[in-house]
Amino acid sequence: MSFFKKLKEKITKQTDTVTEKFKEGLTKTRDNFSSKVNELVARYRKVDEEFFEELEEILIQADVGFDTVMQLIDELKMEVKRKNIQDSKDIQSVISEKLVEIYREADETSTEINIQENALTVILFVGVNGVGKTTTIGKLAHKYKSEGKTVLLAAGDTFRAGAIEQLEVWGDRVGVEVIKQAAGSDPAAVMFDAVHSAKARNADILLCDTAGRLQNKVNLMKELEKVKKVIEREVPGAPHEVLLVLDATTGQNALIQAKTFKEATNVSGIVLSKLDGTAKGGIVLAIRNELKIPVKLVGLGEKMDDLQEFDAEKYVYGLFSELIDQEEA
């Protein structure tokens, strides 16, 4: 049985709504990608340089990282040579197989959020400006609250106008407490406060917001390191997760973001936000391939429950389901 068949069977057995959500969220992406590959294969009978150039463009168009695309194309070319493939139809399955491989290769890293049993879990959110850190925190707070956990939010973005208020609105909506100080105060001090409040209230989960910062601002990255250090010092083993929020519309720069934030704060996972537009979020492929950071959560809409745990297989299925169906037919 082919890999895709297995994947399909596994996925279709879980007829839950999550898979549907994934498929729904990725509809635009999927339509673009699969139909383009199909169309390409239909148009080119022979596998030649031009064929590869167009395939390269299809992948680039999905914002798949540049180096990853080059690597992928090289591997495909080798495979074509090795198997002596000439008909473009025969390459279709090789393409999808290679793509999925990238996800699977990095699969030894868990995509689950590291939640502590019977102890405080601290999650730190980092990222550039405007990616959706605060919104993600609001959604995640809602999820944990409805699972019966005690959640606390730390308003660590003391810089941007209205940021504290934004988190407070989420706190009200979800019904969880927000630990804050005045705008302009030291974010490390806010974290110190928040961690101690969380301990005193016996909270299960503390979600820490930080100000958006561009990764090339050395001083701001240093500030972030300090924030993390305060958490480390006050709660041994914390932060249990450092989640980098990435905007799915971001292009090649997302890779640099992931790399730099990883260096500064040892990012343990990625939240891919705004995947409900027409953007493909293909950069995730590159990040897994080149930096081995797993995607843990995906933002698929603006509603409170539109944040999903990332499941590589479901994501791949959502992306390539048309290809998979076709292979079977």
Add this chain to the structure above:
Amino acid sequence: MAFEGLADRLQNTINKIRGKGKVNEADVKEMMREVRLALLEADVNFKVVKDFVKKVSERAVGQEVLKSLTPGQQIVKVVQEELTELMGGENSKIASAHRPPTVIMMVGLQGAGKTTTSGKLANLIRKKYNRNPLLVAADIYRPAAIKQLETLGKQLNMPVFSLGDQVSPVEIAKQAIIKAKEDHNDYVLIDTAGRLHVDENLMDELKNIKELTKPDEIFLVVDAMTGQDAVNVAQSFNEQLGLTGVVLTKLDGDTRGGAALSIRAVTNTPIKFVGLGEKMDAIEPFHPERMASRILGMGDVLTLIEKAQASVDEEKAKDLEQKMRTASFTLDDFLEQLGQVRKLGPLDEILKMMPGANKIKGLNNVQVDEKQIAHVEAIIQSMTKAEKIHPEIINGNRKKRIAKGSGRSVTEINRLLKQFEDMKKMMKQMTGMQQKGKKKGGFKLPFKPF
């Protein structure tokens, strides 16, 4: 993850060609592939790249490049020219309505920076045109968006019109204009909520606001880091609303910003301003030729020169040059020079602006340690006047004293003294060479601009 610039990419190809004497069409094709890759790597939309490469190839094959002795440079020149042209001229004018108030609508995706940009633009309008703008909080969806604009208004000491988040944005816009007329605000900036270009309901809302307020400008605010999707976003907003201008935000990051080219190419709408930071005055007119260089990864030489001009004291530079020539350069002068360089900004950022800096081995990923410079300063500052002028008198005892004073080790002091000696030797050689060539040595920048 090396983000090579076009110049470096082409150099690789040219190295391969070199020795053949002549460049043929196949070589141009090879070079065009590099152009294509460089642009794709910069997030320029692949369709835009395709058209662009086609155009450049035609010019390249048409003699211009083939006959040139330096085909690589020729290609870069052609590419840069075409790119600058495609990017359009400079145009940072803001409309002014015959009958005030002039209405400006700010639109875009979530998180692009509309609210911040609204504040910056209002500030610019007041400062540059001496006008009296009114900010309008029409984002009723994102939590605390109104509060954000109000806070910015307070910082800028500028009025903000809001009706809370229970009134429809269309109604808010309508009443804002009435209010502006009453209060004699001659500009009205409407900050709308971020929305996906495929969200029909919310796009209809924008159309309604447009219908009602008849805006003189509709600015699309776009994150400079946007990838391939920038084209779809810009096209969709443009088709539905008819944009008059684009503001590119977060350009103070390290993205190449190829989205700018894509947007310009598909909408034919001028990019009017760029956002370069979080402060309210961090907004500048868009410079097409600088953006072209940046997309090609050729370093932002103009910005660097401007920076240098702004922070290097002309008199001091001349003085320093004289000292270098007569080799009477002391540790004090060295300290002075360090200070001047540091004034330019963080060193690794300066390095990034230099074309070709990423080609030099060891420089590509250099993390300039600002601390080390501070250490050097501490060491020199711990010396006596005599020691600074005649470092040769620094013996073991003096070294120990300097070490204590600066908190650095004797080894570090030795290293610094050695480096300083080497530098002086080099200066002697350089001045010797200059005298031979009878050139009046100006204080040249350490690189050649394209």
